[in-house]
Amino acid sequence: MSGTTKKVAAAVGTTLAPKLVDLAPGVSSNVVQTALHRAIAGVGPLPGAAAAAEKQLEEQRGNRSRAVREVIENHVAYASANGFATNLGGLVATAFMLPANVTGLALIECRMVAGIAHLRGYDLDDPRVRAAILVTLLGEERVNRQIRRKKLPAPPMAIATAPVHDPDLDRIVAAEVTGELIARVAGKRLATVVGRRVPIVGGVVGAGVDGWDSFKVGRYAARELLPRAARQ
Numbered sequence: 001m002s003g004t005t006k007k008v009a010a011a012v013g014t015t016l017a018p019k020l021v022d023l024a025p026g027v028s029s030n031v032v033q034t035a036l037h038r039a040i041a042g043v044g045p046l047p048g049a050a051a052a053a054e055k056q057l058e059e060q061r062g063n064r065s066r067a068v069r070e071v072i073e074n075h076v077a078y079a080s081a082n083g084f085a086t087n088l089g090g091l092v093a094t095a096f097m098l099p100a101n102v103t104g105l106a107l108i109e110c111r112m113v114a115g116i117a118h119l120r121g122y123d124l125d126d127p128r129v130r131a132a133i134l135v136t137l138l139g140e141e142r143v144n145r146q147i148r149r150k151k152l153p154a155p156p157m158a159i160a161t162a163p164v165h166d167p168d169l170d171r172i173v174a175a176e177v178t179g180e181l182i183a184r185v186a187g188k189r190l191a192t193v194v195g196r197r198v199p200i201v202g203g204v205v206g207a208g209v210d211g212w213d214s215f216k217v218g219r220y221a222a223r224e225l226l227p228r229a230a231r232q
Contacts, residue, residue: 029174032134032181035106040114040124043107049114050124057119064119064227071119072218075112079105080211102181109137109214113221121228122160127170132160132225134173138180139213140220146176156224184213 042048047055053071060066113133114124122129135143136156146152153159153169 029171029178031103032106032110032137032177033170033174035103036110036114036130036134039107039111040130046111049111050118052111053115053118056115067119068116068222071112071115072215072222075108075115075218076211076215078108079214102178102185105185105210105214106137106177106181109217110134112214112218113137113225116218116221117160117225120225122225126160127165127167128162129160131165131169131173132156134170134177135159136221136224137177137217139217140224142176142180151176156221157226160225161228 040049042051052074053067056070056074057064057067060070110133113136117129117133118124122132124130133156135152138146143152143155147154151172153166154162159169
């Protein structure tokens, strides 16, 4: 995706995302919280994040660095498939497909970051860690920007290891992550459909953008969530 297209997508997403939320029932801050719970607990045939991460660790013969890379690669593939499937169709379908794309992407990225956190020694049942996982989904640039604006107290690592958990942070983070995902998804979809008006192109671009965004989130999680000697 070119720099110009990214800027168009971001602008379109920022402008139209709130309107699309009104048109797309089910997109709320509860979406990411539910996605995080399902990512950790597992849903249907999809095992939970810890179990999936342990399987990768076993396949990599105990090499945690390689297991982290595999977790990222697997979820980038999942995100690409989700992006393709939920970005087919024309402009009329945008509002109806938006909830599926946001929900799917939230689940995939939560599961990826939770898997990385597990491999690095974090307790996924700890509310501090869960808050840190959601913060990570914002991406490094937005996290740093929101910290400078005092809308977030600290980066993911500091939140995961804070002395106490701040319940109010859950609500703030859930709203931030939901807004970020909606803007990202709506922006790439509308910029593609409006600009080219070729339905299949939306699927291809959706696959590429979702995959790339998930890769960046995974790499950020791998850098930010440093290994812990012992869980607290």
